Every structure is written in structure tokens, then in C-alpha cells.
Amino acid sequence: MAKPTFQVPELQEYLEIPSVTPGTMAHSKPFYSKPEFQKPLGFPEELVDNWQEKAIVKMGELLTKYKSVQVFLDACVKCGSCTDKCHYYIGTGDPKNMPVARQDLLRKVYRRYFTFAGKYFPSLVGATDLTKEVLDDWYSYFHQCSQCRRCSVFCPYGIDTAEISMFARELMDHIGVGQKYCNEIICKVHKIGNNLGLPGPALADTLEGLEEDVLDDTGVDVKFPLDQEGSEILLVTPSADFFAEPHVDGLVGYAKVFHEAGVSWTLSTEASEAANFGMFIGSYENMRKISQRVRKAAKDLKVKRIVFGECGHAWRVAYSFLNTLAGPWEFLDPNYPVPQHICEFTWNLIQEGKLKFDKSQNDDMVLTFHDSCNVARASRMGADPGGQFEIPRNVIKAVCNNYQDMDADTIKERTFCCGGGGGLLTDDLMELRVKGAKPRMEALNNVIKDKGVTHMAAICAICKSQFTKVLPYYGMDMSQIVSVHQLVSNAIVLTGQTDQ
Amino acid sequence: MSTLTIIYAVLFYIATIIFLSGLAFRINKYATTPAPLKIPTTPAPTNKIGVIWRMLKELVLFESLFKGNKWTWAFGLVFHISLFLVLLRHTRYMLPWIPEPIVLLQPFGIYAGITMIAGLLGLWGRRFLVDRVRYISSPSDHLILALLILIALSGLAMKFVVHTDVVGVKKFFSGLMTLNWKELPGDTLLVIHLTLVAILMLIFPYSKLLHAPGVFFSPTRNQIDNPREQHHIAEWAKRLEQGENQG
Numbered sequence: 001m002a003k004p005t006f007q008v009p010e011l012q013e014y015l016e017i018p019s020v021t022p023g024t025m026a027h028s029k030p031f032y033s034k035p036e037f038q039k040p041l042g043f044p045e046e047l048v049d050n051w052q053e054k055a056i057v058k059m060g061e062l063l064t065k066y067k068s069v070q071v072f073l074d075a076c077v078k079c080g081s082c083t084d085k086c087h088y089y090i091g092t093g094d095p096k097n098m099p100v101a102r103q104d105l106l107r108k109v110y111r112r113y114f115t116f117a118g119k120y121f122p123s124l125v126g127a128t129d130l131t132k133e134v135l136d137d138w139y140s141y142f143h144q145c146s147q148c149r150r151c152s153v154f155c156p157y158g159i160d161t162a163e164i165s166m167f168a169r170e171l172m173d174h175i176g177v178g179q180k181y182c183n184e185i186i187c188k189v190h191k192i193g194n195n196l197g198l199p200g201p202a203l204a205d206t207l208e209g210l211e212e213d214v215l216d217d218t219g220v221d222v223k224f225p226l227d228q229e230g231s232e233i234l235l236v237t238p239s240a241d242f243f244a245e246p247h248v249d250g251l252v253g254y255a256k257v258f259h260e261a262g263v264s265w266t267l268s269t270e271a272s273e274a275a276n277f278g279m280f281i282g283s284y285e286n287m288r289k290i291s292q293r294v295r296k297a298a299k300d301l302k303v304k305r306i307v308f309g310e311c312g313h314a315w316r317v318a319y320s321f322l323n324t325l326a327g328p329w330e331f332l333d334p335n336y337p338v339p340q341h342i343c344e345f346t347w348n349l350i351q352e353g354k355l356k357f358d359k360s361q362n363d364d365m366v367l368t369f370h371d372s373c374n375v376a377r378a379s380r381m382g383a384d385p386g387g388q389f390e391i392p393r394n395v396i397k398a399v400c401n402n403y404q405d406m407d408a409d410t411i412k413e414r415t416f417c418c419g420g421g422g423g424l425l426t427d428d429l430m431e432l433r434v435k436g437a438k439p440r441m442e443a444l445n446n447v448i449k450d451k452g453v454t455h456m457a458a459i460c461a462i463c464k465s466q467f468t469k470v471l472p473y474y475g476m477d478m479s480q481i482v483s484v485h486q487l488v489s490n491a492i493v494l495t496g497q498t499d500q
Numbered sequence: 501m502s503t504l505t506i507i508y509a510v511l512f513y514i515a516t517i518i519f520l521s522g523l524a525f526r527i528n529k530y531a532t533t534p535a536p537l538k539i540p541t542t543p544a545p546t547n548k549i550g551v552i553w554r555m556l557k558e559l560v561l562f563e564s565l566f567k568g569n570k571w572t573w574a575f576g577l578v579f580h581i582s583l584f585l586v587l588l589r590h591t592r593y594m595l596p597w598i599p600e601p602i603v604l605l606q607p608f609g610i611y612a613g614i615t616m617i618a619g620l621l622g623l624w625g626r627r628f629l630v631d632r633v634r635y636i637s638s639p640s641d642h643l644i645l646a647l648l649i650l651i652a653l654s655g656l657a658m659k660f661v662v663h664t665d666v667v668g669v670k671k672f673f674s675g676l677m678t679l680n681w682k683e684l685p686g687d688t689l690l691v692i693h694l695t696l697v698a699i700l701m702l703i704f705p706y707s708k709l710l711h712a713p714g715v716f717f718s719p720t721r722n723q724i725d726n727p728r729e730q731h732h733i734a735e736w737a738k739r740l741e742q743g744e745n746q747g
């Protein structure tokens with residue numbers, strides 16, 4: 001960890017709401033996209049001429065496409081309920097990181113050009129022209145929103161700032177102002193098949209290596225199939241699962257579960273990525289194009305079911321949007337939900353008594369669970385509302401003896417973002433990521449001190465990468481973040497296993 | 501017919517037309533703008549009855565606000581319930597007959613005027629005292645509160661200080677509705693009350709008061725959580741599928 005060039009927040013015992021301190025994060029902005037990452041996504045290569053005019057036209061067009069934004073921009077009464085709910089506000093005190101103030105950056109322009117009050121009485125309702133300063137503010141602060149939806153839980157109208165920042169990013173992309181991190185990654189997915197730009201042969205290599213490792217460890221020949229036509233299940237998982245720590249231990253967990261279940265499964269080079277950054281930039285078209293890869297892979301490989309690996313926003317797109325973007329799934333087995341989450345899959349098997357565990361293998365840890373925002377507030381698992389909270393916990397408790405929850409105000413629907421979601425997981429936003437992680441770090445630190453927790457499990461590739469980076473800033477160790485299926489992998493007793 | 505009567509008759513016709521047509525225009529916009537994706541804030545109900553229940557809790561109890569901020573919730577709920585009672589009591593100026601429940605409600609209507617002001621003052625206080633709420637308040641947020649307080653004060657003054665000819669008021673408004681104009685009682689407090697009410701009606705469809713219709717159309721609250729079971733697609737999104745043979 002390099003020495004930080006900014007002040008790392010101090011962790012407190014109780015959540016402290018900072019007082020309003022304008023401008024503390026005005027300098028924060030991610031690298032701008034480059035022409036070569038704009039064009040393939042269908043966006044202008046650089047800031048277009050007469051961009052104000054074009055932005056307003058685009059805004060009008062988008063307003064007719066998204067009920068959410070149209071209603072949200074009108075309905076906010078400035079009640080203030082959301083103002084202290086955003087981890088970026090809590091971590092920075094910058095008032096433009098209060099959800100309603102973030103919305104207002106867009107709303108004041110909407111009012112100016114699209115409402116009677118803003119056209120004729122701008123100063124009364126806080127309406128302003130779209131100037132270069134406003135655009136700069138947009139770029140800065142709509143890239144300080146991880147689209148975690150925490151604000152939406154507490155708003156009397158359900159106003160979801162994530163929708164607003166997606167909308168704003170889409171708007172900026174269309175006048176040639178893109179964000180490098182997201183747009184470069186989307187180019188890679190389109191070109192190579194995954195976010196990391198890992199080509200097919202390298203992937204095959206990696207999987208072979210994993211097979212050898214598991215064989216060495218357990219004496220059981222657990223397969224990691226790739227592009228195997230006619231398999232029962234297509235597994236779509238974030239590409240970080242192929243080599244990053246602790247992600248890859250989770251992948252080993254999935255493979256062992258599939259092995260024990262006795263179902264055939266396969267990964268696909270075509271869809272070797274669950275992530276869908278099209279959502280982060282608010283681009284329906286790009287999100288759809290990325291989703292169509294999954295459909296194509298499922299058809300080409302003639303699978304009957306689709307299962308998604310541990311990833312937060314990917315699960316939102318998979319659970320909530322995939323049917324819209326790439327369905328309906330008439331060619332898949334109608335007896336299973338499409339898609340399924342790996343935790344649903346594993347939990348079903350556990351309930352059927354098909355998996356055997358030696359829980360003591362995890363006795364060196366006391367676990368807690370971090371609810372990832374997109375799983376918690378934008379999707380579901382299982383048949384009942386809230387299954388997204390219970391099922392991962394059930395899986396953990398089935399494989400571990402020691403489990404403790406964090407403070408009730410920081411989990412489940414009230415969970416705090418890891419600080420790196422929504423397309424912000426890039427080194428050029430390190431200060432924001434560290435400060436935004438504060439509420440989660442605080443809650444974790446408190447259970448470490450009070451309940452002896454040693455490790456935090458997560459089911460999101462972004463959360464895992466973010467925590468590995470950020471934990472050390474707060475004096476904790478990067479290895480304290482683990483995958484849920486890593487715990488499964490530790491405890492599962494494979495049929496015919498030699499060691500233990 | 502006095503000039504005052506003519507002015508206020510015309511004013512209330514205009515205010516009513518703008519209020520109703522403006523609102524209809526907005527509601528039509530909300531109703532017809534598509535929601536291309538399923539975005540309920542989860543955990544969300546998985547069927548229609550569940551959604552109706554969720555919406556009812558938002559409308560009547562301000563459930564999400566309760567989770568968010570207890571003070572705002574308390575003041576806000578006191579204000580809105582009071583407003584609701586006051587408006588119910590006011591139907592006696594508009595309806596040719598008064599339904600039984602509203603007769604029973606009359607005495608509470610008066611207290612409601614007072615609690616309405618209490619609620620509004622509480623909400624207004626937050627705009628000065630809480631630095632975050634101060635930051636997000638623009639002049640219009642203050643003015644709307646002032647407007648509502650003045651409406652209530654002028655109304656209460658008619659009740660407790662200088663009585664107005666309530667029967668005359670009723671005749672005037674029935675006259676407006678039956679296109680058979682009657683004289684408006686000319687006392688100052690009533691004129692002030694009515695002027696402010698007309699302003700409220702005029703700004704309603706152009707201000708944040710749109711939260712009242714808006715809340716019904718919020719996709720994060722009114723959508724059913726069933727994306728895996730139910731194929732959901734917007735008209736404009738269907739166009740992307742055309743001319744493209746899916747996989």
C-alpha cells in the first residue's frame with residue numbers, strides 16, 4: 001500500500017454524521033475516456049461542438065424513455081431524509097455527496113430547460129443554465145455515486161439516486177464525456193469476452209491449473225470445463241474469479257459443489273464475464289449487447305440452465321434485467337429460474353442433504369457477512385422477499401461454526417456499500433474509495449472488537465477487490481475478506497476425498 | 501355584482517383550470533413514460549396485493565420516511581393528516597349536502613388547523629437548524645411553507661378572530677359551480693385566504709407539490725418483484741430487437 005496523499009478517516013464506535021463542508025471532494029474525478037474507448041460504444045470521441053444544445057436535446061429524449069427519472073426529478077420535496085444516508089457523504093462531508101444534492105446537480109438543469117418555474121423564475125427554484133462548471137460538477141459528483149441505492153430505501157418516494165447518476169453518465173457519454181475505466185472495460189468485453197481481457201487460451205490454461213491444484217489438495221478429479229457443448233449448466237461468473245484472491249477460491253468452491261451435485265456444467269469463452277458495466281454508464285444499448293453474449297453462449301453450448309457466480313451488480317443485471325435484455329428463455333429448462341444464483345444452487349443442495357461438510361475446517365475464523373448493495377436492494381434470491389439476505393447467511397452457517405452479524409443499521413436493506421461499486425473501482429479514485437468505505441469499515445471494526453470477528457465474507461467481485469485494497473488503509477489485513485464459496489470449498493467433503 | 505366578486509370568480513375559474521389541466525398533463529406524462537427495466541427497491545413484494553399494501557404504507561404512514569428520519573416523519577405526518585382533515589371539513593363549502601362522517605369531523609377540523617401549523621413550523625425549523633437540510637433548501641421550499649402557514653393562519657383567524665359569512669362563502673362557490681354567480685362576502689381575511697389558496701392551486705402542478713401524484717408512479721415502489729417469471733420490455737426497447745435475429 002502506497003502512503004496515502006489524503007487523510008484516512010478515523011473509525012468511530014458510533015456512526016457520526018459529519019457537518020456540511022463544501023468542496024472537500026470537488027477535486028475528485030476519474031480519468032476521462034479516450035477516443036478509442038468511446039467510438040466502439042457508439043459515443044462521440046470527444047466533447048462535441050455545441051455540447052450544451054446537444055445535451056439538452058438528449059436529456060429531453062431520455063426523459064421520455066425513463067419514467068423513474070421523470071418522476072424523481074419532479075417529486076423530491078427536499079425533506080432531507082436521504083441526506084445522511086450516503087457513505088460518500090458520511091466519509092467526506094462534501095454536501096454534493098448528499099443524495100438529494102447530487103440529484104439537484106441534474107435537477108437544476110432539468111428545471112431550467114424543461115419546467116415552467118425554472119424557465120421563468122430560475123433563482124426561486126434553484127435552476128441554472130448548463131455551463132462548463134455544471135458539466136464539471138456532473139463529471140465529478142456523478143462519479144462519486146456507487147449506485148448503491150441506499151438513499152432510495154429512506155426516501156418517501158423511493159427516489160433512487162442511482163437512476164439519476166446512470167442517466168447523467170449516459171447523457172455525458174452522448175456529448176463525448178466518458179469515463180475511462182468503465183468504457184475501456186466495456187470495449188474489452190465486446191472484443192475479448194471479459195473485463196480483464198483474458199483471451200480463451202489463457203483462460204483454458206488457468207482452469208487446467210485449478211484442476212491440478214484441487215487434485216493435489218483432495219485427490220479428487222474436480223473438473224473446470226470450458227466451452228463444453230451439451231452441458232446441463234452454463235456458469236457465468238466475474239472474470240476476477242479466474243485468478244484474483246480471494247475470488248478464485250470461490251470459483252473452486254463452485255466447481256466442488258457442481259462436482260458433488262453430479263451435474264455437468266461449463267464456462268464459456270464467449271461469456272467469460274458476468275459483470276455488465278453497461279449498467280454503470282446507464283446505457284441500455286450497451287447493457288443489452290453485453291447481455292446478449294449470455295444468450296448466445298447458452299444457445300451455442302445447448303445448456304439447459306444458467307447459473308451466475310458471486311458478483312453484485314452482475315446479479316442485479318442477471319436477476320432483474322436479463323429476461324428483459326436477452327430473454328425470454330424459451331429454450332431453457334422451465335423447471336428452474338433463469339438465471340440462478342450460485343448461492344441459491346448451493347443452498348438447495350444443502351437443504352436436500354446432498355452436500356457433506358466438515359465445518360471445523362473453518363474454525364480458524366469468526367465470520368461476518370457483507371451484504372452487497374446490488375444483491376441487497378436490487379435483486380432477490382429464492383422465492384421470498386429477503387431471500388437475498390437469508391440464503392447467503394444460511395450457506396455460511398451451514399459451513400462455518402462461528403458467525404456474527406454486524407450492526408443492524410449496516411446490513412441487509414440498510415447495508416453500506418464497499419465504496420468501490422458503480423464503476424468506481426479504479427485507482428484514480430482511491431481517495432474516494434477509501435473515504436466511502438468508512439461506514440462499512442467502522443461496522444466491521446466494531447464486530448472485530450466486540451464479537452471477535454476475524455473475517456468478512458462477500459458475494460461480489462467488486463466488493464472483494466475493493467476490500468482487499470482498502471482494508472490496509474484502516475489497519476486491517478487484506479486477507480480478512482473471503483468469498484462465500486471459499487468457505488464452502490474449505491468445508492465440503494468430496495466423495496472419495498483422500499486427505500482431511 | 502361587485503368587482504371583487506367578478507375578480508375572484510374569474511380567478512378561481514382560471515386557478516381551477518390550470519390546477520386540473522396542469523395536473524392531468526403531468527399525470528399523463530408519468531403514466532405514459534415507460535419504465536424499461538424492473539427496478540423495485542428490494543426486498544419488494546412479489547405480487548400485486550403486496551405492492552398495493554406497500555404503497556398504502558407509504559401513503560398513509562410514510563413508511564420509508566419513518567426509516568429515514570423520525571423528526572421529519574413526525575412533523576410531516578402531523579402536517580399531512582391535519583391538512584387532510586382540514587380539506588375534508590372544507591367540503592362543506594363545496595358540496596350541496598354534507599355527508600354524515602364529515603359532520604362528525606367538524607370539531608376536529610378546527611384543531612387540525614392548529615396542528616397543521618405546528619407540523620409546518622416543525623418542518624420549517626429543520627430548514628434552518630439542520631445544516632444538511634439548510635443546504636438543500638431553495639427559496640421556493642421556504643415560500644411554499646410560508647404560503648401554507650399563511651393559509652392556515654388566515655383560516656384560523658376567520659374561525660377565532662373575525663368571523664366570516666360562511667353561508668355566503670358556500671353560496672359563492674356553489675354559484676361558481678352551477679354557473680349562477682353569487683356575491684362573495686368581502687371581508688379582508690376571507691379575501692386573503694382565498695387569494696393564497698388560488699396561488700397554491702396555480703403553483704401546484706409546477707412545483708414540488710407534484711410529489712402527491714408522483715408517489716403513485718415511482719417505479720422503485722410500485723413495481724412487482726417478478727423479473728425472472730414475467731418478461732418485461734418497453735416499446736422503445738423492442739425496436740432494438742427488430743432487424744436483428746436474436747442469437
Ligand code: HEM
Pocket residue numbers: 077078079156558559560562565572573575576577579580623624641644645648709711712713715
Ligand atoms: C398523496 C398525498 C400525499 C402524500 C403521500 C404526501 C407525502 C409527503 C411526504 C412523505 C413528505 C415528506 C415529509 C415532509 O416534509 O412532510 C411531504 C412533504 C410535503 N408535502 Fe406532501 N404528500 C401528499 C400530499 C400533499 C398535498 C396535497 C400537499 C399540499 C398542499 C402537500 C404538501 C407538502 C409540502 C409543502 C411538503 C414539504 C414540507 C417541507 O418543506 O418539509 N402534500 N409530503
Ligand code: HEM
Pocket residue numbers: 583586589590593609610612613614616648651652653654655656658659663664666669673693697700
Ligand atoms: C376554495 C377553497 C377554500 C375556501 C372557500 C376556504 C374557506 C375557508 C373558510 C370560510 C374558513 C373559515 C371557517 C370557519 O369560520 O368556520 C376557512 C378556514 C380554514 N381554511 Fe380554508 N378555504 C379554502 C381552501 C383552503 C385550503 C386549500 C387550505 C389548506 C391548505 C385551507 C386551510 C384552512 C384552515 C387551516 C382553516 C382554519 C381551520 C378550519 O376552519 O378548518 N383552506 N377556510
Ligand code: SF4
Pocket residue numbers: 085086087088097098099102144145146147148149150151152160161162417
Ligand atoms: S445510490 Fe448510493 S452512492 Fe449514490 S447517492 Fe445514493 S447512497 Fe450515495
Ligand code: SF4
Pocket residue numbers: 075076077078079080081082083099100154155156157158159
Ligand atoms: S429523501 Fe427523497 S424526497 Fe427527501 S430529499 Fe431525499 S430525494 Fe428528496
